[in-house]
Amino acid sequence: MKETQAEILCNEKLNRRYRHMKVKISDWNVSEVNPGQFFHIKTTEDNLPLLRRPFSIYRINEDNNTLEFLYLVKGVGTKKLEERKPGEILDILGPLGNTFTIHQGGKGMLLVARGVGIATLSALAFAANKADIPCFAVLSARSKEDILVEKELNEVGVKTFLVNDQDGSSDPESVRLIAEEIINHRQVDSIYTCGSKRLSVLSRELSEEYSLFAEIALEEKMGCAMGACYACVCDVREGDEIRTIRLCQDGPVLPLKKVVF
Amino acid sequence: MKETQAEILCNEKLNRRYRHMKVKISDWNVSEVNPGQFFHIKTTEDNLPLLRRPFSIYRINEDNNTLEFLYLVKGVGTKKLEERKPGEILDILGPLGNTFTIHQGGKGMLLVARGVGIATLSALAFAANKADIPCFAVLSARSKEDILVEKELNEVGVKTFLVNDQDGSSDPESVRLIAEEIINHRQVDSIYTCGSKRLSVLSRELSEEYSLFAEIALEEKMGCAMGACYACVCDVREGDEIRTIRLCQDGPVLPLKKVVF
Amino acid sequence: MANLEVSIGSLKLKNPIMPASGTFGEEMAAILDFNQLGALVPKSITKTVRKGNPTPRICETFGGMINSIGIQSKGLDYYQQITVPFYSKFSSPLISSISADSIDEFTEVSEKISQMEEVAALELNISCPNLKKDGMAFGMDANVTRDLVSAVRQVTDKPLIIKLSPNVTNIGVIALAAEDGGADALTVANTFIAMAIDVHTRKPKIGNVIGGISGPSIKPLVVRLIHQVYQVSNLPIIGCGGVMNGEDAIEMMLAGASAVQVGTANFVHPTVMLTILQEIQDYMEQYQITSLKEIIGKIEGSNQHDGMGSFN
Amino acid sequence: MANLEVSIGSLKLKNPIMPASGTFGEEMAAILDFNQLGALVPKSITKTVRKGNPTPRICETFGGMINSIGIQSKGLDYYQQITVPFYSKFSSPLISSISADSIDEFTEVSEKISQMEEVAALELNISCPNLKKDGMAFGMDANVTRDLVSAVRQVTDKPLIIKLSPNVTNIGVIALAAEDGGADALTVANTFIAMAIDVHTRKPKIGNVIGGISGPSIKPLVVRLIHQVYQVSNLPIIGCGGVMNGEDAIEMMLAGASAVQVGTANFVHPTVMLTILQEIQDYMEQYQITSLKEIIGKIEGSNQHDGMGSFN
Ligand SMILES: Cc1cc2nc3c(=O)[nH]c(=O)nc-3n(C[C@H](O)[C@H](O)[C@H](O)COP(=O)(O)OP(=O)(O)OC[C@H]3O[C@@H](n4cnc5c(N)ncnc54)[C@H](O)[C@@H]3O)c2cc1C
Ligand SMILES: Cc1cc2nc3c(=O)[nH]c(=O)nc-3n(C[C@H](O)[C@H](O)[C@H](O)COP(=O)(O)OP(=O)(O)OC[C@H]3O[C@@H](n4cnc5c(N)ncnc54)[C@H](O)[C@@H]3O)c2cc1C
Ligand SMILES: Cc1cc2nc3c(=O)[nH]c(=O)nc-3n(C[C@H](O)[C@H](O)[C@H](O)COP(=O)(O)O)c2cc1C
Ligand SMILES: Cc1cc2nc3c(=O)[nH]c(=O)nc-3n(C[C@H](O)[C@H](O)[C@H](O)COP(=O)(O)O)c2cc1C
Ligand code: FES
């Protein structure tokens, strides 16, 4: 974990709502970053907004020591981030949090992502590709235009299935059909989800029905992102007990079965 | 008085400390602006800093409906202003305040300016030129490099006399010698000052000794700049009475003899 | 078009937006159409002429400003002869803000101003120091507040608005004291006591050393105060402190304010009150709200909370 | 090199900068050299395990943040067995912050922690609600404050620091009550009660409805409180609230603080306390200050002002 001054290489609009940003790290090696982890980013040099903003690592490029992020332009912080230009220096803190668990020798993984949730899961997909694990991804979005990084995933061999709200294909029952089709025919032994409560519930059901290893990446408002402030808590079930954990430290990745919805 | 969205045409460094900015007015005529008046400028769109900053009008260009300002980069507001780029829209409120009094048919005027005080007095010099009144200006600054707009003044026929702290030429006694030289040999019947208390005291002495018409432009922290908040007050002597006036409304130009130093 | 009317007791306003005393003046008529405002609230007036405090009288802070004007005032005669007639030219009701050093003086000024037909309501600035109590503000003590309000209540039939001081342990207690004393409405609140020091000169940034802070940085404190007062008092509330835009005004109304005063924002954009009105209308349209009564105090999921204690 | 040593009563600190409780934790040792800090102040501890408040627990405001964590705590046993030994590895003194629901519990926890040699001093968080008094914070009542401090004073010889609540009419009275009760120092102050509402959902932005605001927006309020306390009390003051940089720390020292806690700024830049120390050194060099004693309380041109009243 370091506070790094990273150079912005690009910060481009992907579509109406989303942006892609790439930064260069000069003083340490990105190979220590793992899928599921996130960075706490100071969107602007002056203190408006004051707090950092957490963003998952979308892609780790060991060859040129760069990191990539995908983000939704939402409120004051991401609006400031959107204005930042290539060549500018971005203050990022990380890597933070825990990582997805990849079975070495796993048979295949299914990613169920909603919206910018694919940012978090993509890092995992790229790692699966390196580990030669087949990877399938359901990408759900409001509209066709909002589907993210399909091409980038296809390029590394991830088979993508696109659903959206406009044609109704994104409702959980439709997604279930697609997922079951994949699980039944493509040798999948793990499922990972991010970005939607409805899809998380579906993923848990699927994981139970098909005995899949299952993880989820969660979000909560963060202060320190270093385990100090207890802002980012979330309840988890451990046996009969409900425990409160900090997502920035004990997450953002959790076993799907432990999460209390 | 209007809140205007003016386009920045240029915003250039003059030297280490000062900048020159030119803005285009599209929705009203700059001929209603008069020397001595000022604009209350929102240096940045977000509210950091929150308050506007007052700047004197340095030059009024009726031919292309532009206004020019000269400013010292001092604190948070002027640092934000410095970052603004040509093409951006600047929110300016004005014209505000009263104006210098020019005798029509006056014999000649002497301007005694310290630092960026010449911004305020230049507008007067340009007007004097139009009214065919001979104009002389003592420009005082910390160093030779900090002398402002000498060339621009010379171009309209203002004879300038430069003094600075480095060679000691700016101390009041030296300035007095220069001023007396001008007053005695060049037919001056009015004196105007801005930017330095020591030079204001000198100017008042000269105005009394040589029976010159004398005005000063003053500064005080401003809230509204429209006479509503009573932040910008200053004491003036009226006969035996001390009265409190608002510089944004009853100033910034005052008869030099009324000012309580 | 959406109905922006609200009422502050018997006082009907065409909309909830009005200036905060001390941040608004006659000169602004040159740039702002006063007839579009819910009410007009000039600077607090005192019985006699007051010179005010030494300069610098304001300084800027992160997201706010400190002021210590010192209630500079032209006195009651000028107010009655010049100020009131000026404001009476507009269709929006005039609310006269009054400051004084003692209960007697408050009563005297209130009585005189009440006799003027052009004045629609009185707002008592009880954050000013009570010279009889070591200079502690009237509004910092519940008993003093009750006594002051009762005394003024005797001399006026006009709607009586009490502008509370936020610098208290429990604003609910003061609100109830004002209600007891016969107030018709409460303005929540005046500025918070604050101070800033220039580390280079080592001098206070305000001539008077301390002053009152206003602006967006205090809004969360004021929303809390409005919420607290709304829970204990039946009086209509006028929210005041840090409102910069329509959402801020709506936020205060959700917390319980029936109307909203705008102060420091006027310095930033002199026509901001009109922008705020437009933004309120847009909000009402977006959420299909036909009357502002549908949102006043309508915060959801807020259990009755007395606003005490620590939550770190 | 400049001498940054300060003392808080009998507690000698190598420099005046320490974290504010609740904004600092063991995990930060990965990025910040704890040995460079004036002292270490972990999150307030309670006797038993506490779950804390519902989420969302924080929200951002203009120049600040509201939090309502609810003193989530692992309880005293964990603290004594794990937390204290962890911090005792560092050379900087450990100040234990304590929260409780009653005077008895404060006393019990203080007594147990006092017995640990590794603990250099106690800081009592008296902004927490007193369950015996309707949940009103201990620090909002002078008598309760005096009783609480006296009770804890009986059970400890360690330096006893009382962290005052800023949500009071007259902080001077509370400061004197703490002094009377036997306090060795005062932290001025905890967070201000605040609230924010999301106008789109109409819900409070904090799960607990209200919370405490911290960050640069409150600094002018805190500088004023420090100034007020410095004028009435002889105890050393630890300034706390809104410090983002070295100048802010110097400003608090000029107002009367002997040391300074840094809270929210740690979230913005986790090593900010070291930057602040460097900036303090630069300032001392610029003005040829050899010891911080030369600036503590050394505001110039400030007449004794009790900080009451209104100054608009
Ligand atoms: C571990 C983690 C990873 C994330 N990864 C991504 C990502 O890769 N791409 C992406 O677009 N978004 C991601 N998010 C969400 C992202 O942090 C928020 O969208 C962002 O903080 C919004 O900031 P804002 O100022 O634009 O919005 P505002 O709504 O103005 O923010 C107000 C406050 O709420 C917080 N906030 C708002 N939404 C969220 C949220 N969903 N989660 C946490 N805090 C929030 C902000 O941080 C800020 O403090 C992630 C969140 C977490 C916790
Ligand atoms: C009528 C008038 C005309 C002016 N004309 C010019 C001009 O033409 N060129 C120029 O460079 N400067 C001029 N000034 C001064 C200019 O307004 C300040 O230098 C500027 O406000 C500093 O802002 P800052 O944020 O950079 O400085 P900071 O020191 O950070 O400002 C802090 C606060 O103090 C106020 N302030 C600081 N210095 C002054 C000052 N000298 N006068 C009034 N308020 C001040 C700021 O407005 C702000 O509210 C004029 C001032 C007045 C009152
Ligand atoms: C410069 C200035 C002068 C003020 N004068 C008065 C006053 O005379 N009487 C009064 O009741 N409040 C006065 N106030 C307080 C405002 O009316 C208002 O309560 C405060 O500024 C908070 O609102 P805001 O954050 O919208 O500015 C003054 C505020 C400022 C900034
Ligand atoms: C997330 C958070 C948690 C806090 N927890 C505690 C606490 O447990 N005990 C305490 O005394 N103060 C607590 N505080 C208050 C801080 O110690 C400090 O008084 C306050 O944040 C003001 O300082 P700042 O503006 O520098 O943050 C907390 C503050 C924050 C932001
Ligand atoms: S954000 Fe502070 S503990 Fe997780």
Ligand code: FES
């Ligand atoms: S700045 Fe408000 S009266 Fe002059």
